Amino acid sequence: MDNLGFVMGASAIGAGLAMIAGLGPGIGEGYCGGKAVEAIGRQPEASGSITRQMIIGDALAETTGIYSLVVALLLMYANPFIGRL
Amino acid sequence: MLTETTLMAGEFTVEGPLRSIPLPFLEGILGEENACIAESVVTQWVVMVILGVVFFILGRNLKLKPETKRQAAAEWIVSFFVGNVETSMGTYYKKRYAPYIGALFCFCILSCLMGLFGLRNPTADVSVTGTWALITFVLVLWTKIRTGGFKGYLHSFIEPLPFMLPFNIIGDFANPISQAMRLFGNNLSGMVIGGLVYFALGSFAIAVPAVLSLYFDLFSAVIQSYIFCTLTMSYVAMADMSE
Numbered sequence: 001m002d003n004l005g006f007v008m009g010a011s012a013i014g015a016g017l018a019m020i021a022g023l024g025p026g027i028g029e030g031y032c033g034g035k036a037v038e039a040i041g042r043q044p045e046a047s048g049s050i051t052r053q054m055i056i057g058d059a060l061a062e063t064t065g066i067y068s069l070v071v072a073l074l075l076m077y078a079n080p081f082i083g084r085l
Numbered sequence: 086m087l088t089e090t091t092l093m094a095g096e097f098t099v100e101g102p103l104r105s106i107p108l109p110f111l112e113g114i115l116g117e118e119n120a121c122i123a124e125s126v127v128t129q130w131v132v133m134v135i136l137g138v139v140f141f142i143l144g145r146n147l148k149l150k151p152e153t154k155r156q157a158a159a160e161w162i163v164s165f166f167v168g169n170v171e172t173s174m175g176t177y178y179k180k181r182y183a184p185y186i187g188a189l190f191c192f193c194i195l196s197c198l199m200g201l202f203g204l205r206n207p208t209a210d211v212s213v214t215g216t217w218a219l220i221t222f223v224l225v226l227w228t229k230i231r232t233g234g235f236k237g238y239l240h241s242f243i244e245p246l247p248f249m250l251p252f253n254i255i256g257d258f259a260n261p262i263s264q265a266m267r268l269f270g271n272n273l274s275g276m277v278i279g280g281l282v283y284f285a286l287g288s289f290a291i292a293v294p295a296v297l298s299l300y301f302d303l304f305s306a307v308i309q310s311y312i313f314c315t316l317t318m319s320y321v322a323m324a325d326m327s328e
Contacts, residue, residue, distance in 0.1 A: 055308070
């Protein structure tokens, strides 16, 4: 096997593995949304501010998933390892 | 290097994170490699022109009592942003930040919608979102120095305890990076997934990409623009040390 093929294949596997990190934000955002619905059920008049806080919380929970996505995209489109061969 | 990585994705239509338009008439001055302009910059010019024309038309001939639908729409837009800024940041920042937040929100949404018209979405370019996050960083820095003084700003790094210094420094720089990456990652992932689906379906690409585009270019874009503006407001409001 030549080096280029090995590096590209390993990068593709790495990109796939990096996206496993999508699990965490998914669980977190689901939990956040569920809690927000509970809170709105208890206090329907505060639904505006609860929704705003929920969206901010979602955005923060999403950060780790976005980082993994950036790593995966780097491995796919701007692979730093191919330049080192 | 780039051609090899593009090969990996076959005949895939999304050509990595940056696309540029060649400018043949500048080749004599800048050289052949530099004579090009990023497509996201051109799309932003289109967005600027559209926003400028729309808001110029909305803002003409205003009366004390609104008579036209045009003025009612303009007043609704302005009061929406002023109200939003007031609930997030308080009355002191209402008049100062509403124009910036409003401009940022409109620009961001319209940039994302450019994807629907076949132009490249400028927010799928990390240099664009990075610039906006840098503006937020400067605003936060200015707010800290304005409210706490330069000494207070330096002192905020060793609060609550001196050994927190490295964490506070990292935290200061992590905010703009994560803010830029969030908008960039969301919009680029929409583009990449859309391109992959087009590529996978080949000539059978009917209806399915439209649903994806509806989600990524409309729903996700509006939510992400809102989040970007909300985060900008809450970072600046949190930086206020006068309370």
